[in-house]
Amino acid sequence: xxxxxxGGANSAGQAAVFLATDGETRSSARPLQPSFGEHVxxxxxxxxxxxxxxxxxxxxxxxxxxxxxxxxCGGATLGLA
Numbered sequence: 916x917x918x919x920x921x922g923g924a925n926s927a928g929q930a931a932v933f934l935a936t937d938g939e940t941r942s943s944a945r946p947l948q949p950s951f952g953e954h955v956x957x958x959x960x961x962x963x964x965x966x967x968x969x970x971x972x973x974x975x976x977x978x979x980x981x982x983x984x985x986x987x988c989g990g991a992t993l994g995l996a
Contacts, residue, residue: 919988921976928958935967 920931962968971990978989 919985925955925958928955928962931968932958932961932965935965 918934920927920934922930962970974990976988976990978987979985980987980989
């Protein structure tokens with residue numbers, strides 16, 4: 916089962932690392948912010964070192980598609996402004 920974790924704080928980082936333990940591809944739509952403290956820096960490092968986690972910085976969810984299950988998630992990369 917694939918999962919999508921959206922967020923940039925401690926809870927999103929914990930969820931991504933936990934869900935990545937079964938070897939399926941996971942995504943975090945936004946990177947964790949390094950200014951949240953030492954515990955979050957640990958989660959940032961774990962996310963970066965886990966090959967099944969794909970961090971997609973500056974991404975906005977623009978569409979979710981599916982009937983009974985989420986089948987597709989559309990994202991748009993935001994500008995640097």
